[in-house]
Amino acid sequence: MITEKALKTLEFPKVIEHVKTYTTSSVGKAMIEELKPSTDFSEIEQWTEETDEALAVLRVKGNVPLGGLFDIRPHARRAQIGGILSATELMEIASTIRASKIIRRFIEDVRDAEDFSVKHLHGYTESIPVLTELEHEINACVDENGMVLDSASQTLRSIRSQLRTAVQRIREKLDSYTRGQNATKMLSDAIVTIRNDRYVIPVKAEYRSHYGGIVHDQSSSGQTLFIEPNAVVQLNNDARALRVKEQEEIERILKELTLQVEIVASDLFHLVKTMATLDTIFAKAKYGTAENCTRPLINQEGRIRLVRARHPLISKSEAVANTIEFGDPDTAVVITGPNTGGKTVTLKTVGLCTLMAQSGIPIPALDGSEVAIFESIFADIGDEQSIEQSLSTFSSHMVNIVDILKKFDDKSLILFDELGAGTDPQEGAALAISILDEVHGKGARVMATTHYPELKAYGYNRPGVVNASVEFDVETLSPTYKLLLGVPGRSNAFEISKRLGLPHHIIQHAESFTGTDRSEVDTMIASLEESRKRAEQDADETKRILEESEQLKRQLAEELAAYEAKKEQLAEKAREKARKIVEDARRESEAVVQELRELQKQAAAGVKEHELIDARKRLENALPTNPVLKKEKQKKQRAENLQAGDEVKVLSFGQKGTLLEKVSATEWAVQIGVLKMKLNESDLEYVKPDKPLKTVSVHNVAGRSAGGVKLELDLRGERYEDALLRTEKYLDDAVLANYPRVSIIHGKGTGALRTGIQQMLKKDRRVKSYRFGEAGEGGYGVTIVELK
Structure with a gap:
């Protein structure tokens, strides 16, 4: 069990407050406030999968339609015990039903359109009861502002029509007073107002008897009386009676609607709970998206691997990301080094990430992170000094540690901050080592911070324990907050003193008291730190190159896909153009054939030569040709040996003719109809002789010179x-x-x-x-x- 004390110590409630800001309804906020880390592996796994589905939906859709959700459970309970719901309460019920329909349809569309699974989200929306009939009944009677509509019943429509008429008659009568000749003299203001739900006019006190009637109110000075003249008393009475009838009819309508709510009250309870659950799931996902969080892997073997993890309560721009890994085979981490270096932040980062993962909340770390499920988490962090109990810092810490030692087991995560601090350094260090041996020996996962130098060798003497430290930059005299696993912390007192100007002979004298072993250890630690920094720099450079390669690969894949799509598009366009050319050619050919048939019928009357030539030309031009093949064919045919008597086509005129004789190396005399022309050989194309058309008989037309x-x-x-x-x-x-x-x-x-x-x-x-x-x-x- 994870205690409230541990949650408070690790500041988990602050994370919950942050997540709560991403909910869209009061029921969602209430459910987030009640959220506690689970210790059940299957439940945590389901929560994690639900949040992962919501993260995928947000990546694709950007937002989720969860507006219009109200906590209508009190309304449903009041309907069950015989109360009558107000129009506003009924409007909230209709709005909540409509919101459930919208999210149901939204998740169904995502499931049908996208290639990722939303089985958990779809399971929730599928379980939402369909109450469309009740929604329509309420919407037919109540508008979105919580007012009962005239159309709610024929009786209400009639009463309100009569009431409007009565009010109009009252105002017309009173307006005659405000526009009268004596209005300026006798009235304080030429207006009609309302007192005690009756229409009145403001009359100066000295002219009260002039109007008569009933005085309903007076001004604070007593100079103005609000009088209901005798002439409108009965009209106001009639209007009041109509208002009473209106209210009775409204109550009857609301009672009927309330009875319908009572019938489906249990369905409404389930609907609200399901919608609140969806609101909670998407609030976690929205938080994860906003804070660049990811879904961690979950295990039951006690392994913790946080890749570039940040403290969730420190802003992204300020937090230093660290990779923290232990639990298998090393089950304990001892972080040594000076204060204000970030050791406590590291402890809280591990504790909070674990609590968030066990609550189904994404953690502020990179993909590939892994978190173990612990049945109990203990934390002894911060200044535990208790003035009320007259306990010192050491005593307060020890009371807390004693309680932890009574409750922990091998499925516990224990976080010690400044273990053994507040007492004699030699005794404090000995106690720290003994406590660590106790919790580590029983298989618990433990992370402890200390500034005792005696614990630097602890990780080397105990199997399953790893040393760590927080890096300190002696150049700037400030910590970098980077965690160095496998490297114990070293004292920077001499380097800092040197930077601050302490005389060199004093520093040398001080070093003589530390001994050779201490100097060698510090030199070894410095070497380890340098090696670790180089390894991290190499890893970062490798990661950068890998990311660039992946990005280039994605870019090339996208360009290839775009090229293939463009290629297919052009091919389809070409096919469409070819189909159109063939269709046009077919129609033109049919037209020419029909014309030739007509010419055949008219042969007896004589056919003009140019008409026949034109028809043949149109028939030839109707055939679709490939321009490239046509040019190659022309070149090939022009290259053939032309002879006198060959039939050729004059390309520039599009007419056929007969070669007479070659007049030069590149020119021929050509007979085209009755014309003789001298043409260049490049303008001529050999044409095979046509077979005579047996189906068409024509008379030759004598040519003229x-x-x-x-x-x-x-x-x-x-x-x-x-x-x-x-x-x-x-x-x-x-x-x-x-x-x-x-x-x-x-x-x-x-x-x-x-x-x-x-x-x-x-x-x-x-x-x-x-x-x-x-x-x-x-x-x-x-x-x-x-x-x-």
């Missing part, structure tokens, strides 16, 4: 229909002649021919654009046509 087609068409004097036909035929000839621009002369006249020509040009797909002629080109009498 460029010399037989003029650059302008004169339609002046032509009939409208003949002019359109001539324009259609002229455009065919101009396209075959490869003219980029032609002029159509239609004259100004009435404008009918001009309008018809331009409407036809607008619909003709051979026409790129058209415009009226400039001043030097014929103005509005000429249309200049740009051909594709």
Whole structure:
């Protein structure tokens, strides 16, 4: 059992006060205040796992919705004994039920969405009773401010409507007095006020008889009377009667709701207890997050290993972190050295971390820390001098130690501060050694501090005992508060005196009295301290490099994951683009095939050559191609030996032609339709001869030489229909002649021919654009046509 005295000595209540600030409800605070360290291993393990789950939830979610929780247990008890709950109490019950629903849904969402376990938290929320019906009943009658709503019942709505009407009539009547001609003269103030739940007006005392009625109050000076005029007495009576009815109806509604609360009172008790438990668990986790605490491993073998542990009651910026390890195989630690070096802080750090772990509270140490479960913890720390009992410091300590020696066993943790102090040094040291032999011999885990030099050799003479000291910086004449396990403390009196200016011959004379053995021991301790410091520096450097490596590994893993995600995203985008290209090609191909079928049907009427060429070109362009493969193919085909008579494609025009003859090393004469052109070999691509289309029969259109087609068409004097036909035929000839621009002369006249020509040009797909002629080109009498 862990005594209250030990808890108080180690200042555990201060830790509890700190944790309590992270609760969100009064029931959570009360549960934290009652928290005591457990000695049951399974219970402690469960508490630790619950806190660890809460820490994981806070890391992911940042916060937990635990607001709106009230201690409604007194309300439920009053409902059980026949009392009627107030509207505010009912509102608190509804709010608590709603809070339980929110946290239940929150934990379920975390369980479904995250990859870590919340089995303990989910077990608590699953056990919360569902009281949604009661919540809705209360919310339908009471608002969030604890007021009964008009909608609570039809009767209440009717009464309040009548009451508002009555009050309005009273105010209208009294307002007529305050706005009357004599108001300024007879009234102290032109207002309507309330006295004794009745509406009145402030009348000057000398004009009391003018208004008549009932005097309900007067001012402190007696100069003003608050009078209820006769004209509103009956109206006030009616309003008062309505208020009585209103209150009776409200009490009836509250009584019905209270009866519903009584039915589920036991469920409400369980709900509050479960919610308080969740509030407590998350308060521990919030404390751990705020103080950079971690979950320790728990064992029953008495092992203590605190990695970079800090005192929980010293601020993070000031506390010095120490690694403390003992219990297996060493079961005792003796810390020697001068006062004010931090020995007591080390004792309390071990004791508090143990108490916190046995309470399910995260400890201020790094991951990998381990804490043993002790059935009893004893602490003899601080100045125990008792003036009331006329006990000296030594006597007080000894009374405490005697009590400890009666109660401890092999499952105890014992903390001695300045063991044997307050008496003759030689006797005190002997007592300290004897007490340590007693507790260590019975298997208890013990940590003791002392400044007796005789105990420096204690750790070397006893198996299972390790020496330790707190580092002192002789350069700054101040302690560093760093714990050095395995190194006993040494006196720094000579070094400090030297730094402070004590003459050298005096220090030498003093050293002559210490003896050779003492000097050799101090030299050995100094060497151990130096070795220990170098080892710690090397360990810190190794840890830093390891952390940097881990960080680099995580960074590379993140970048690799981002690269893979980007790669997949681009691949999906490319696949989507390819699908779209294929779909567009399919639609275009279907359109061209349909057009070819139409041309087949119209073959008897004659098909224009450029229409067939255009259809074939569209069909070829509809096929999706890989630009890279296309370029390579072009290079390969251009590299082939071209011969006269080969069919080629002119890349710059997108038209097919036939090679006539090679006119130079890099140029060919090419026949494109009726045109002969001289083109560079790099602009030509070999095309295999097409097989004749058996399904399409067309009439060849006799070509015309460029010399037989003029650059302008004169339609002046032509009939409208003949002019359109001539324009259609002229455009065919101009396209075959490869003219980029032609002029159509239609004259100004009435404008009918001009309008018809331009409407036809607008619909003709051979026409790129058209415009009226400039001043030097014929103005509005000429249309200049740009051909594709």
